[in-house]
Amino acid sequence: MSRTPLPNPLTDAQTDGAPLPLMAVRDRFSEWLFQKALPFWATTGCDGTPQDLALLGAQECLTLDGQPALPPFKRLRVQARQLFAFSWAALHGWEEGVSRAHGIFCFMLHAHREDGGWVRSLTREGAVLDSTADLYDLAFVVFALAWYGRLEGSGRAEALARETLGWVQQHMATPEGGFLNCLPDDGSARQQNPHMHLLEAVLALYVTTGHEADLALAHTLYRLFRTRFLDPVTGTLGEFFTSDWQPAGAEAGQWVEPGHHFEWVWLLGEYSRLTGVDTSEPAMRLYSFATRFGMVPETGRVRDVLTRSGSVLRGGSRLWVQGEALRGVLCQDRRDSRGLAVRLAENLLDCYFTGCPAGTWVDQLDASGAPMVTKIPTSSLYHIITAFDSLDQAARQAGRPPVQKL
Template identity: 30%
Template sequence: MDIFSQAGELADWLADAALPLWRQKGVDETGGGFVETIDMQGQPTRANRRSRVQPRQVYCFAEAGRRGWRGDWRTVSEGGLAYFDRVYRQPNGFYGALADADGRLLDPAFDLYNQAFALLAFAYLAEVFPERKAEMIARSDDLRRKLESYCKHPVAGFEEDNPPRLPLGSNPHMHLFEACLASEAIEGFDRIAWANLADEIAHLAMERFIDPKTGALREFFDHDWMPFSGEKGRILEPGHQFEWAWLLLRWAERRGNAEAIIKARRLFEIGETHGICRKRDVAMMTLFDDFSVADAVARVWPQTEWLKAAIRFAALSEGAERQRYVASAARAAAALERFLETPIRGLWRDKQQADGAFIEEPAPASSFYHIVCAIYELEDCLKRMRA
């Protein structure tokens, strides 16, 4: 199957099955907010709810609405943000970490990762609700300033908390980078502030997160942004090689930065060469810094990041190079589609074991953000390639 046919099938799956199912079963009509998981019989569970799931689902429905999905995206987008604020927002303006299914906050702890997704939701809501744009601009600026006051790292980037806790992570910065790129592109947002922060994170990634010898992006660091001691500091995630490559490509295209493209190519090469299981043709979870496999389990989200990076590279390439990236994107789409083969259409498998068997468990709502973004990115890049 060619990539255009795959894109059509994925788009149909999203519009006709996934969005309706998660609108009907993934929204708590009684207590509000989004559920954490839906089981393989298509029923919501009462699993505890991570705060990051709420703004991620807000993004999914807001972006679907912006792109013309005709389902009820407005109610759930605004309702999801209201629930996120009511349950997780703390007096200091940050968002806590975990609540139960009845909306009782279980863990109010600060996590930079969760704040990054709040910022992403504000950006997308500003786009689809013009009447609330001023509010979203103010809330976005306020949260950014609070982060800079509360946990700015003395060199670059941010701490994990105040007082700082170790290890520091590249992953929260990746999602903050994504929120910056979204925010700087919206009319009315403080483009200079968001662009400056995006540039800071991009350079932090290129200078510290990415190993100068191998070109691989690490996960964990000490306070000086050097690799964390022991095994933890050796961890690489193929999915994050792809995800950072995709983000750096977007940034490089806006800034005209050739260095970022070179580094993104190397990240993609590492992910594709060392992070794809040859037997299953899926992106695995974890490598060590010598590129040996640390965890051969494959999760659904790295397949989406492989797809996003491959098709973005294809759109920015020509000739034989484009065809190589298109072929990689087709492999990634095929890998993703295997995770979407479920008893009830619109769900997904989260984990595939090394022997190829999928773990029987509910579908996590948190994966929807990755899947939605990948399907729309595929659509956008194919349009660019046809133009």
């Protein structure tokens, strides 16, 4: 598979003719990300000695004044997300990301089990704290390794990603389809969320390697989405299920998250792009529900949790939900003809990236728009970067002159 060089937001323009609001908000977002956020998280957001700030990986979270909170644990999923973040940044021309990615990768290896699995959490120094294998974590390990492999180049990361996927399929698959949430199994409700991220990881690995075998699991996960996760009556995405993939009882069975609807819209678009499978019908159903019931017309923010009928269960608005909405909107409307993407991006810049230390964020607003946070979670950078990446690509594509037909 030939690899096209990634666009570099630090040097490339390619915006002539793009819709001015889309260009302008992309430029604002780019300046914040590359001039404030990435430098901050590469210093204060990394742990170790002054000579090697990534010696102990990434910080788990920060206090509201922007200092390391130093809890006695580091979750694998946070390390993996930061490995992705710095790999992506390095691949897009931010050179400091290279050393940070290498350091976090080395720290992550403390979580790699001898049997091929990965543990859930480490101490701050890298000792195993919780040896549970968590499907959500493992998905992000594969995703991060796929991106790190594009940077590192030796093939080691891709091999480790394949080994991890093989371990998941051997040890966590169930007769009913899909995978256990964790191993040992804690008996909790089955969830679509880790399967969604596993699909994201598999697609990322395929983009890295170009090997058709790396795409095989994606087809299985797409079938699970069509037959179990997507409700054919309401067009909504379920979150919690019984062991045989029936909707969970009581409120859990009605629980739907607009952020995940938008996330699947993007995933379905990416799956279709890579495989040629037409996913437009389920994508439009998810998108229609999320925009109709999830978006607050007065503010442009997206709510956290609804019922399948569209009633509000949790009226607050997490940062990650806004980022996934931005991705989903641009997947359906690349030129942002309704201005929804610009509004979402402006909300991130003006409501979530302000009122906090420069380069950080307010992770959640309540229904009135007031902050409701006790910490600055490191893990949000993953959502911020993927949202910016979609915005940047849309601005570049909109700026290209139309192809002339002969």
